[in-house]
Amino acid sequence: MSDCQAYDKAPWSDQYEKPFEPSDVVAGYDNLPGLIREAAEKYPDHIAFTACMANGMNGSLRYSEVEAMSDAFAVYLREELGLERGARVAVQMPNCLSFPVAAFGVLKAGCVLVNTNPLYTAPEMKHQFNDAGVEAVVIMDMFMDKLESVITETPVEHVVVASVAQWFPTVVRGIMKFVLRYWNRAIPDYEMAATPIVRAVEMGRRRQAEQDIKVADYTADLGLDEGAVLQYTGGTTGVAKGALLSHGNLLVNMRQLDLISLGYVEAGKDCVVTALPMYHIFAFTVNLLLFYHHGGRNVLVPSPRPIQNCQRALENYPVNWITGVNTLYNALLNEEWFNVYPPKTMKVALAGGTALHQSVAERWQKVVGCPIVEGYGLTESSPLLCFNPISRPRKDSIGIPAPGTEVRLVDDEGQCVPLGEPGELIARGPQIMQGYWHRPEETANTLRDGWLYTGDVAEMEEDGFFRIVDRKKDMILVSGFNVYPNEVEDCLAQLDKVHESAVVGVEDEQSGEAVWAFVVKRDDSLTESELAAHCKTNLAGYKRPRKFIFRDELPKTPVGKVLRKELRAELKSQQKKQQAA
Incomplete structure (x- = not known):
């Protein structure tokens, strides 16, 4: 058996909640407006959206x-x-x-x-x-x-x-x-x-x-191949670029979600809390489109920060579903009001965007009485690529490929790695983007022979469940939002007093990761407050460095490339020493 045969056999095929045929993975509509229109025809008098403010005021x-x-x-x-x-x-x-x-x-x-x-x-x-x-x-x-x-x-x-x-x-x-x-x-x-x-x-x-x-x-x-949404992301590196998602990409991904959640979503009856922003691809596809398609009631939280902003939405409505990232669930579990009065009607919590901590999943199950089910995907895949079966989510796992999705793990030369060994996760399926908007070179680098190269390193178990072990790219995940070091470093470079910088992600209890910046001064008068003020003007809050560390020089390769991995390892070592002290 060749290495690729281990993946081509699709060992995950026996792990779905219910069997499906390849012909089941279809768009089902000519375009998204067709789906939107049908939902309104089916559920005209149902409440579609309720915006709930922190004080309970709503519309x-x-x-x-x-x-x-x-x-x-x-x-x-x-x-x-x-x-x-x-x-x-x-x-x-x-x-x-x-x-x-x-x-x-x-x-x-x-x-x-x-x-x-x-x-x-x-x-x-x-x-x-x-x-x-x-x-x-x-x-x-x-x-x-x-x-x-x-x-x-x-x-x-x-x-x-x-x-x-x-x-x-x-x-x-x-x-x-x-x-x-x-x-x-x-x-x-x-x-x-x-x-x-x-x-x-x-x-x-x-x-x-x-x-x-x-x-x-x-x-x-x-047609299904025409562009519906330009969803901006950093892709694998650098400045934000638009992933062009077609009507077919989004409709098929919704169908894949349907096949996974078959029997759990009750058409015209379910209520979902949307604390994740709908401009984010996770909430856009799952909360906005999928639950609208099924006649659900969507309770919108304008901002989940501070986490108390979610209290009225969770307490005042018969919530069955919630989507979120690890930090949101962790924050809820640290609230007294949530522990005393957890939502009694909750069926499933969906997690994505960043790794779900097992301790959070276990506490949620104990407090709420329902599972957190983790999935995995990217903006470029509309977003779902893998998801845990709802009835039996596996610990420390992103689950199995979505129906109709092929997944392989490959080495740096693009060759499949043997079963059980780590490799870059690549995927092929009808939910994969059309390409990056007006960026043919970036598209060619990310989409190769129809395969999406995710930049994430994973391992596959014998039964087809996958586990993310590391990120190949230097992307930092802050509360589920992508932060790309190059963008922050480019911002810092605009200051004349900055000679050079290196930006890395540091483990953080509140946001999953936090942005830290190592800076080499060009002018000795440069201060942390100057750097912070500059970043506040030019970067969204989640992209701004939490801490600035001044250095005389940065570690580099012989050709002059900054070694971010050495800086990350140094900080990780320091954190371990502090924890042990």
């Missing part, structure tokens, strides 16, 4: 309302703004009722949705909007000052603005807007022209009625 939209408003927003994009099919539209909002209205409207218009992190700084926004060629932005009012500072340096021509209280009951909305603007001073003043989203919906609805527009016509011939 909800039913499926019929989401359908009508997203239809109207699609008409606004196409008829009022004149956007063509395939135009890139950025949506830059935290979890709120406006997010599904805008996102579904973009897809129904036949445009490409560009999910944008609202925590981005102005320079990061500028990069993404320029790279994607964004023509319109739907943004939360709290971030308008950042957009205003860079919009003239981008191709953005149209701005739609929303509020976190959009579509809440009138009195509640008024109170929230007053508090946010005048008490918290969270809404900045701006002079840039922008259309409120409620006005955009009204304009689209009027056009739709006057011209008898059938929104489905916008996407009647939209």
